[in-house]
Amino acid sequence: MPHRSNDPAEQFRAVETLLTNWLKERRALLAQYTALVVASDDHGQGGRSGPRQAQLCELLVDYVSAGHFEVFAELLNEAESFGDDGAALASELMPAITDTTEVILAYEEKYGSGKNYPETLRRDLSALGEMLESRFVLEDRLIAGLHNSHRRQLQAPAREA
Numbered sequence: 001m002p003h004r005s006n007d008p009a010e011q012f013r014a015v016e017t018l019l020t021n022w023l024k025e026r027r028a029l030l031a032q033y034t035a036l037v038v039a040s041d042d043h044g045q046g047g048r049s050g051p052r053q054a055q056l057c058e059l060l061v062d063y064v065s066a067g068h069f070e071v072f073a074e075l076l077n078e079a080e081s082f083g084d085d086g087a088a089l090a091s092e093l094m095p096a097i098t099d100t101t102e103v104i105l106a107y108e109e110k111y112g113s114g115k116n117y118p119e120t121l122r123r124d125l126s127a128l129g130e131m132l133e134s135r136f137v138l139e140d141r142l143i144a145g146l147h148n149s150h151r152r153q154l155q156a157p158a159r160e161a
Helices: 008-043 050-082 086-111 121-160
Strands: none
Touching (some): 008 121, 050 121, 086 121
């Protein structure tokens, strides 16, 4: 976890590293989700999807946890070090992000236990995909509104020199 710094550039670099790793986790999550959707389509009921399902559930929990307990907090720390009002954007977006978390964790609770629900898998995967898409849009708005605006602030003095 990045450390909290009063130096905006140092805090930015720490968050940049955190975001890079977290977005790699997002790509792995999407790849696993896609593999599970393809497998469920190929096999009709998803009856052979146990290992893929378990891996997807693990990735879901890891990704959501990292977002809530590290990434979002560090983005707010970064905003504070830049003297921004990042809390306003976060308070606008976080309730909707939290709503997606509840749906994602409900999916994990149902399928993460190793039980197979072939009659509802396709429907649940579709709902999960829609929820992930919504979440990623919200997360990207938060990143753009906080971190990317700080990138521009850091690059502005370099352009003026």
